Each structure stands twice: as structure tokens, then as C-alpha cells.
Amino acid sequence: METEHTPLEPRDTERLPENLPPEVEEGNVEYKLKLVNPSAERLEHLVTQMKWRLEEGQGEAIYEIGVEDNGLLVGLMETELQASVASLEHMAERLGATLTVLRERCIDDENGEEQRRALEILVRKVPDDQKFIDLRLTVLGNVDSGKSTLLGVLTHGELDNGRGKARQNLFRHLHEIQTGRTSCISHEILGFNNKGEVVNYSESRSVEEICEASSKLITLIDLAGHHKYLKTTIFGLTCYSPDFSMLVVSANTGMAGTTKEHLGFALALKVPIFVVVTKVDMCRKFFIEKTVSQLEKILKSPGCKKIPVRIANEDDAITAAQNFDTDKIVPIFCISSVNGANLPLLFKFLNLIPPLNKDRDKLVQLPTEYQIDGVFSVPGVGNVVGGRLHSGSVREGDQLMLGPYEDGQFQSVKVKTVHRHRLPCRLIQAGQASTVALHDVEREHLRKGMVLVSSELVGACMEFEADVYLLYHDTRVCPGFRTTVHVGNVCQSVQIMEIKDKTAIKTNQKAQVIFKFMKQPEYIRVGSRLLFRQGTAKGVGEVIKIYPYTEVPTR
Secondary structure, three states: OOOOOOOOOOOOEEOOOOOOOOOOOOOOEEEEOOOOOOOHHHHHHHHHHHHHHHHHOOOEEEEEEOEOOOOOEOOEOHHHHHHHHHHHHHHHHHHOOEEEEEEEEEEEOOOOOEEEEEEEEEEEOOOOOOOOEEEEEEEEOOOOOOHHHHHHHHHHOOOOOOOOHHHOOOOOOHHHHHHOOOOOOEEEEEEEOOOOOEOOOOOOOOHHHHHHHOOEEEEEEEOOOOHHHHHHHHHHHHHOOOOEEEEEEEOOOOOOOOHHHHHHHHHHOOOOEEEEEEOHHHOOHHHHHHHHHHHHHHHHOOOOOOEEEEOOOHHHHHHHHHOHHHOOEEEEEEOOOOOOOOHHHHHHHHHHOOOOOOOHHHHHOOOOEEEEEEEEEEOOOEEEEEEEEEEOEEEOOOEEEEEOOOOOOOEEEEEEEEEEOOEEOOEEEOOOEEEEEEOOOOHHHOOOOOEEEOHHHOOOEEEEEEEEEEEEOOOOEOOOOEEEEEEOOEEEEEEEEEEOOOOOEOOOOEEEEEEEEOOOOEOOOOOOEEEEEEOOEEEEEEEEEEEEOOOOOOO
8 A cells, every 4th residue: 555654745746727616614625825823712713613624524624725715726835834734733633633645736936936835634533423434335337347356456455366366255155156246245344544544454454453443444335246136236225325336347348237227226326426447457448448438428428417537646536535425426447456557546535535424413313213134143142133223323222113023013122232343332323334132032023124213213104105217117107017116124025006197107207106015014214215126127216105004095
């Protein structure tokens, strides 16, 4: 990885004559012309301001030193620059934060001599209620595009031998090792310390040690690429609520197989996405250019309406990461897992990419809703459920309601222990994935799709109404049509009972539809995004109304 630098030894020096956009009051970016020997009163104000910027960025803030509020690059002389950085270090120290210089801009004077410099500095502080900044990334792409190999290289630090050696540590089943194809969801972690260095790479470093050494941890969720495992891939996208997705495209095959489907699902669920073109070591330049041009054409199309951005150097990676939360740009990386081409740019991007969940503080204040996506039996512990906490918080000893069961009822259960990334913890809060051990619950009573909720949220439904958009169907969809719907951690067959104000819907049409679960009642939320599919038919939508289990809408 990159060598360590002191705050005044930047990793990238550049000549950028253009100015920055004007400073905005919201967000985690702050412009400062200079911070030379501020008074005690001024320092208190600056520390409070930094604390607010860090909260806006959920633990990360960007300071532009030598820049006016209107974005004009003025720069500072060496003495003023040193004093300003010293003041910034003092402010960060007060808050327990660290500094890393990202970029340095040199501004020429009238004589064309370099005398003034402007710095872009990353300030990082792990939120008080967390051990590290936690992000989730789902990995999408067609079979044989190199997803598992790329994750093996990212998390283990050893390049591939060209025959799939790097992916062997990720596979969980014999048939995966034999075929080289992922069939189930696997999780890997990538940790960065305060200096932006990857902490995974040391001999026999365990998951627990990586978590302890990381200030930022990215959970990489490897999803299946083969079409026969599409149900598993969709479940991973809807259930894990990823912060962003990485679409992996092979340079020698382009947008083949399920690639377009995966891209469409991510866009339908409004998950920010970036693209990694792999296997560039196997192709000539004109072939790589053909693949990237094809990608750009699709991303710019009316169905996507995105702005593709090719990442060619470190400056591009930094700029793309800082603007990734705009939901408009799609960075494109061209890398090789065999010779390591452009891998440092991908690491830089992953280290700087900001947390995108801006509503986390609000969700923490709401009643508890824990979505169960996995069930395990652990010797010596008992029955354990895995999942993600959508809202509220969970502590050891909490009394929550588990359900719904086949009759729509909920059962009161007690939380025995809570673990995150295999580490015990006393408290988990909204947005965090974890495992929860429960007291006195039979294994046969647990299933994927259940929830642990506060008593005020107890409720199940057999029918619900949704605004839907039919992406594709050979003919048309009418009442009575049966399909598989994915809503959060729920995956079940449903039947369309009614299409309001219409007799049927066709491709690219919208409608309000009432669905009915075919097997048993489920817990779903108004506002949840949904996907439904049956054969080649696909659609997306949003839940707008829930009919309680005991109520049946009149038709």
C-alpha cells in the first residue's frame, strides 16, 4: 500500500488553475482561507464548527485550506500554511479526530513562480456510539466477470495468478470451488485506519483484529452472477440495504448475461453504483475502449440518466468519492487483479467514499425494527438470528416481539447477547448489521423474513397496496397474475388482486396494485421499495398502504 506521509507531505501535488464551487452551509466540506493563531474564543467556534461538519459527514469532513468561501483558490505562503495546519491539528485533537492530506494545489503568482499552496485535508473521527465507520457494499455482475477474484485481491492483498487463486478463500461450498461460480451470499471485510491504509494485510490477522484496528470498515457482500441464482442476488440487494454497489464488468465480454439486469435492479432500488472493468490485462486497448464506451452509452441512456466518469488518476478518484453522494455520477475503474493495474485508485476511492445514510440519527430515535435475514444454531449459545437493524436500538436483555408467525401473531422474546462482526457488543443502533442470540426460542419457529420489533410496531398483513412500474412483460399483467415479490427481508409469492382504474398494465406503465401473500402474513413497512419478477416479467414499486391481517379491502 501507499507509504505513510506527514500532514505537510501530500500524496498528490497538482496544478489546477480552476476554482472550486462556492461553499455550501450543509454537508461535510468546509473552506478556510487561513487559520493563523486564532484567539481562544475563535478557536472554540472553530472546534464547534468542525464537530458539526463531522456529524454531517457521519465521522468524515473535508477542509479546504487556502480557499475563500466563494471557491476562489488563493493559497497561502509556507509560514501561514504551516500555522493553519497546526491550528487544524489542534482542533482535531480536541475532538479526537485525525488529519490526512489528500491533495495540494500550487497557485502561481503574477511572475509565474510557485509561492502559494492550498491543501485539501480529510478529517476523520469515529462517531462516539460506534467503533468504526461502517459501510456496506454489494458486488454485482455477470458470472465469470471476476467478482470473487477481485474481492479476494482487495481483502487479502495478494494478486491473482490468472487462474482464480485469489477467490479460493471466499468460497463456502465444494461446487463453488469446482466451478469457480458463487452460488450463495458471502461477506468479506476491508478495513482502513486513520491514515487510509488497509489493515487487512498482516499475517494471520483475524476478523476481530481487523475491526479493532479499523476506523472505517467496508463489508463487501459478494452476490451470485449466474442467472439461476438471481433470486439470491435480488434478496441480497433488498435485504441488506447496501450503502452502494460495485458493478463488475469483464473487459473481454462487456455488458453480457445478467449485467444489465443487475444494473437495472440497483437503479430501481436507488442504490448508488460505480463500475469496475476487470481483466484489462487480457485485452488490447481498443477492446477495453469498446467495453467502456458501451458502458457509457448505457449509463447515459434515458433509462439510467447517469454521468459516467472515467477514473484515470488519483485526483479523479478523490473527486469522484467526494461527489458520489450526489446520486448522479457513476465512476468507472479499469483494473487488473493479475498485475494490479489501477488497484491503488480503487483503494483510494473506497477509503474516501462518504457514508450516505443521512437519516441515521433520526432512525435511532424511532421504535426498534430488526429485520431477520438468517437463522443459525450455535453450540453453547442456542438459536441466533442475523440481520440488520432498520430503526431504534437493541441491547442485551431487551424484551422485543418476534414474528409474524403463520397466524399473524407475535411472541415476546428476550435478547441474550448481541454481536457485530463477530465481536460482542452491548448496543447496536439503526443501520447496523449484527447477530442476536435469543432466549428460549425453538429453531423451527424462526425463519427468514421475520422481525424483532418494539410492542408498538406489532402488526402483520396479508394484503398491501403499492405504486408499481412494470419494467417488462411479454404481453400484459392482469388481476390474478402471480409473481415473487421482494420487500426488504421478505421474499414470498403474491397474487395481484386488483389494479386500480385499469384492467391491465403493460411494459413501461405505472399503476396502483393490491398484492396478496400466498402463504402467510408478513411484516412490511409503508415506504419500502419492492421488486417483483416472474420469468422474464420484472417490475419495481413502493408500498403505499398496508391492510392489517384481520382486514380485507372491499372490491
